[in-house]
Amino acid sequence: MPGGRLTDEDRRRIATGLAEGLGYTEIGRRLDRPASTIMREVTRNGGPDDYQADRAQEATRQRARRPMQDAPQAPPPLADGRGRDPRVVRDVAESIAKLIEQQGMPAMTAKVLVCLLVTDEGTLTAADLVQQLQVSPASVSHAVAFLEQQGLLRRERVPGQRRERYAIDGEIWLRSTLAAVQMHRALVTELRSAAEALGPATPVGARFGDSAEFLTLMSETLQQVVDQWRQGRADRDAADGAP
Structure with a gap:
């Protein structure tokens, strides 16, 4: 079942x-x-x-068959200062984290990302994440490194302190898409070189050539989407600032 x-x-x-x-x-x-x-x-x-x-x-x-032990206490509710029911916040976080995990992101990494997504400020320190997720600092560190590599968060210094905090904003998926575009372009260059070296007319050369062509089309399409989104946002900002 x-x-x-x-x-x-x-x-x-x-x-x-x-x-x-x-x-x-x-x-x-x-x-x-x-x-x-x-x-x-x-x-x-x-x-x-x-x-x-x-x-x-x-x-x-x-x-x-083992004797039942006291159940571990649940992690504290995600902090929320806007009157939201903590259970609703938790349900939303768990639902989104599960979906992201099913798309291939490691479970702990997805939880760290969603912890940031469901905060209005979009910033948390490592200590905040450790407390909310009840995991080790090392687990948070590994997850943050992955998210930073994907362009999904950035590090910033806590004002007046030496420690860092992790931040996201409305452009996390934009930066992630741009990172994918850059990766595709680098891969296209390597695939074309490989096709040429192995013989464009051979089966493996043709396979590399087809892959390069597809990734070129994908990166161009993604770049167009990014450009259109940026232009739309610029138009909205201009309209909001118009007298």
Whole structure:
């Protein structure tokens, strides 16, 4: 049953998927489960190279027989000073984080990004993120490094202090798109060079050439979208400032 506990049959299908070289997302799709569920199941039971369905099922039975321990306290509600129900803020954050995670972003990275997205100020320090997510500083640091590389946040100094804070704004997806455009352009150059070196008329050369052509079209289209968005925003700003 989707959303319920994994069954013995589910675990056998996970093992089969791993043996076939499938990723967590594809295995999850076949079982109608989130990729994060598959990842946790595999990670806690030997990892992708050592996962065994029977052993995982038995380990689950053993855990179920252990005496119940006090449930860990839930993380504190996300800070909100505008009268919003913290439960609503949390539900929104969890929903968006899950969707971003399903698109391929690591789970912790998605949570850090969404923590920033749901704050009105768009800024949080490392200590804020550690407290809200109840994770280690190292986990936050790794997530921030990934997001910074993708152009999804920036570092800035806290006024009057030596520590940093992480910030986002309404242009995070714009910067991410521009980073993708730059990556595509660099890859196009390499693909064309490879096609020429390996022979444009050979199957591999033609494959590289087709890939370069597609990525060129994609980067040009994305650049046009960025230019149109910037022009639209400039027009709106001009209209707002008109007497």
